[in-house]
Amino acid sequence: MEANKKWYQLDLGLGNKKTSQTTCGCGKSSGGCGSTKEDSRQATQSISAAEFDAAVEQEIMGDTAVAQTQKDGFQQVFDVKMDRRTAFRKLTASLLVGAGAVHTSCSITTSGEAKEKAQIDWEEQFKGNYKLMTQEEKQATVDRLVRSYQLRKKKNIKMTATDASKDVLFGYAFNISKCQGYMNCVSACVEENNQDRNSEMQYIRIHEMKDGQGFKFNEADDNYYHEVPAEGHFYMGTQCFHCDNPPCVNVCPVEATWREEDGLVVIDYDWCIGCRYCMAACPYDGRRFNWSKPEVPEEEVNKNQHYLGNRLRKKGVMEKCTFCVQRSRSGRDPACVEACPTGARIFGNLLDPNSTIRWVLENKQVFRLKEDLGTEPKFWYFMD
Amino acid sequence: METFRAFRSMVRDSLGHITHGSKVYHLWMFLLTVVMLIGMYAYYIQLEQGLSATGMTDRVSWGLYISNFTFLVGVAAAAVMLVMPTYVLHDIDFKQAVLIGEGLAVAALIMCLAFIVADLGGPAVAWHLIPFIGVFNFPNSMLAWDVIVLNGYLFINITIPLYILFRHYQGKEAKHNIYVPGAILSVLWAVAIHLVTAFLYQGLQARPFWNNALLGPRFLASAFAAGPALIILVLAAIRKFSEFKIPDKTIRKIAIIVTVAAQINLIMLVSELFKEFYAPTHHSESAIYLYFGLEGKNALMPWIWTAIPLNVLATVLLTVHKFRSNFKILYFACFILFVAIWIEKGFGLIVPGFIPGPYGKIAEYTPTWVEIWVTLGIWALGAFVFTMLAKTAIGIELGKLRYRKKETIQSETH
Numbered sequence A: 001m002e003a004n005k006k007w008y009q010l011d012l013g014l015g016n017k018k019t020s021q022t023t024c025g026c027g028k029s030s031g032g033c034g035s036t037k038e039d040s041r042q043a044t045q046s047i048s049a050a051e052f053d054a055a056v057e058q059e060i061m062g063d064t065a066v067a068q069t070q071k072d073g074f075q076q077v078f079d080v081k082m083d084r085r086t087a088f089r090k091l092t093a094s095l096l097v098g099a100g101a102v103h104t105s106c107s108i109t110t111s112g113e114a115k116e117k118a119q120i121d122w123e124e125q126f127k128g129n130y131k132l133m134t135q136e137e138k139q140a141t142v143d144r145l146v147r148s149y150q151l152r153k154k155k156n157i158k159m160t161a162t163d164a165s166k167d168v169l170f171g172y173a174f175n176i177s178k179c180q181g182y183m184n185c186v187s188a189c190v191e192e193n194n195q196d197r198n199s200e201m202q203y204i205r206i207h208e209m210k211d212g213q214g215f216k217f218n219e220a221d222d223n224y225y226h227e228v229p230a231e232g233h234f235y236m237g238t239q240c241f242h243c244d245n246p247p248c249v250n251v252c253p254v255e256a257t258w259r260e261e262d263g264l265v266v267i268d269y270d271w272c273i274g275c276r277y278c279m280a281a282c283p284y285d286g287r288r289f290n291w292s293k294p295e296v297p298e299e300e301v302n303k304n305q306h307y308l309g310n311r312l313r314k315k316g317v318m319e320k321c322t323f324c325v326q327r328s329r330s331g332r333d334p335a336c337v338e339a340c341p342t343g344a345r346i347f348g349n350l351l352d353p354n355s356t357i358r359w360v361l362e363n364k365q366v367f368r369l370k371e372d373l374g375t376e377p378k379f380w381y382f383m384d
Numbered sequence B: 001m002e003t004f005r006a007f008r009s010m011v012r013d014s015l016g017h018i019t020h021g022s023k024v025y026h027l028w029m030f031l032l033t034v035v036m037l038i039g040m041y042a043y044y045i046q047l048e049q050g051l052s053a054t055g056m057t058d059r060v061s062w063g064l065y066i067s068n069f070t071f072l073v074g075v076a077a078a079a080v081m082l083v084m085p086t087y088v089l090h091d092i093d094f095k096q097a098v099l100i101g102e103g104l105a106v107a108a109l110i111m112c113l114a115f116i117v118a119d120l121g122g123p124a125v126a127w128h129l130i131p132f133i134g135v136f137n138f139p140n141s142m143l144a145w146d147v148i149v150l151n152g153y154l155f156i157n158i159t160i161p162l163y164i165l166f167r168h169y170q171g172k173e174a175k176h177n178i179y180v181p182g183a184i185l186s187v188l189w190a191v192a193i194h195l196v197t198a199f200l201y202q203g204l205q206a207r208p209f210w211n212n213a214l215l216g217p218r219f220l221a222s223a224f225a226a227g228p229a230l231i232i233l234v235l236a237a238i239r240k241f242s243e244f245k246i247p248d249k250t251i252r253k254i255a256i257i258v259t260v261a262a263q264i265n266l267i268m269l270v271s272e273l274f275k276e277f278y279a280p281t282h283h284s285e286s287a288i289y290l291y292f293g294l295e296g297k298n299a300l301m302p303w304i305w306t307a308i309p310l311n312v313l314a315t316v317l318l319t320v321h322k323f324r325s326n327f328k329i330l331y332f333a334c335f336i337l338f339v340a341i342w343i344e345k346g347f348g349l350i351v352p353g354f355i356p357g358p359y360g361k362i363a364e365y366t367p368t369w370v371e372i373w374v375t376l377g378i379w380a381l382g383a384f385v386f387t388m389l390a391k392t393a394i395g396i397e398l399g400k401l402r403y404r405k406k407e408t409i410q411s412e413t414h
């Protein structure tokens, strides 16, 4: 249907859906068989408006409305294939850590640890690009990072390297009429994703705009400190939109950032050389750079991590919203969706015709920002 | 074997040659070394603190380093304006200027690479950028193209003069059919480095200030004005401080190149200004910021309003024949033209690209001292490299350095 495309276009088959909506059960393309339009909608549409509201309601209550992948966090930990050596190493490592303080003072162990640390640092420095790694290599680097954290902080973290699942394409919708500018999403994001507390890095920006003046981003205030919702204002959140045709990915000279199969645009923090070309190329202010060494107080570190997501970064690398890959790939909503008290944020699998996000796309008047640039963001805005 | 020995002898002789010189020479090199050392110290601070030691932020993420890089690519590309007529068209006047020009290109390229490295957040993993060792996003990323063309150009500009000087060092003539193909290649290549660097910015739909078809051609025009202008100044200095004879005719010819390029550059500037200010749209905001400031923020205004009059004045001086033939005025015009284009094609081009930001936020950029010293240090490095290259080249061309000489002396004493 899009044979004469002149530029890149995201195709979710929504168009097909729409045409099938107008046909009725008997297969005729226009009226006459007796079944009403309402009925045909029921047939193709599995969620009704009421159900949608219920789903949103449920989200606010803290439950997850969407389940793209079947595995939950625990299953994933135990599903991780461990060969005997890594298992052994992990075991000894935890024993050592368990024994903790006593052992650190013992010179034999420390020198052994120092050696291991050096070995890990060496291998980390010269490892390849994550995108091109085999499954084993991916697991190996994850193991090294976990071990390295153990050695340094005497604490255990859980890091996954879950790949994209088939038939999943993540998308996001933002309800402008619901957002009240509370910024719970912003703080939840910072905590979830271990962002630098010193520079107060935030992936999400909430723009406060004046009612009745349209979307005037340049006059909006994205750094307010007053009580919300402010009289006569409305709010609009921006973050990385996970463009389906991402300009930031094209420009990266070393392929340190790429689009995953499930539509997430991710960064290998260890492969990024910090040239900031992607930052210049992003039309949506989606990227953040670590201008100095990022600091997260030990007790605030989110230890449930993903290699491509919220693992701790270092100075001089790029980062950005990953739709909380550590959560979304294990079937949970991103932290911002969960934290939003108004239900303005909808997240889900665009390829699943029964998902909430699909319902929004098919039933609301949605739009995206700067569509003329051809970036095809997977982030839609709508109003009630 | 013989060639190898001759080469070794040339390296040894050159090293001896560059460590000896007049008082002025030593003072000059000493000053450059001091600036380089301060620059290195500043870079050390930047390594320790991270790029937060610079004035760059998430809102304006490229600054002084990338500005200077952009400008210097132009200077490097301009060497071609001298290569072309000499090697290919046998225009004898340029022959000496060419070695200087290529030396300048080498120095400029080294500065370019240094600026890129200084700008990286992770210089320790810069090896990811090396083709075949790292992962190279070719042909998608214009920066990957740039790495290839810049290094290729560096290679060409080192080998051609090296070959010629080496032949002269041995007292032989350089073989025409060996270096001419290289010279032609370098001509094409020079245009490529400049266009590719322009495309680096031009290809970003996110930044309307850069995303304009005139950017590439304007880069070329301004480069062919600023580069040869610098060469004229350098030749003037060489005439003054060494015995190397550079005829007036050579300088006059280069001045014509500068003049034409400056005129074309000015025409394009007018066209750009017309587009931005006749029917201003949302996309003209960066230009409005640059020239008039936005919301009371106008850090770049003093700079651009210095650059434009200097540019116009220089172009007028160069255009009027009477002024151009007066060498004092010519040097002055070249100098202000160089400064004007440095401002205009440096941070006058890079910084407004980020202002206003993608959502209209206006956050200004002011370089820090760390950044300024690193920049000065890299310029000093360039000057240092160039002085060494030029001194050796001049030594060989004047016949002070010769392979046979020593051997004959040795055999006579036996």
Ligand code: SF4
Pocket (backbone or CB within 6 Å): A239, A240, A241, A242, A243, A246, A247, A248, A249, A265, A281, A282, A283, A284, A285, A286, A287, A320, A375
């Ligand atoms: S919003 Fe920006 S950073 Fe995110 S995918 Fe699009 S271009 Fe890349």
Ligand code: SF4
Pocket (backbone or CB within 6 Å): A251, A252, A253, A254, A255, A256, A257, A267, A271, A272, A273, A274, A275, A276, A277, A278, A279, A317, A318
């Ligand atoms: S900053 Fe990192 S991710 Fe961005 S373009 Fe440069 S290397 Fe790629």
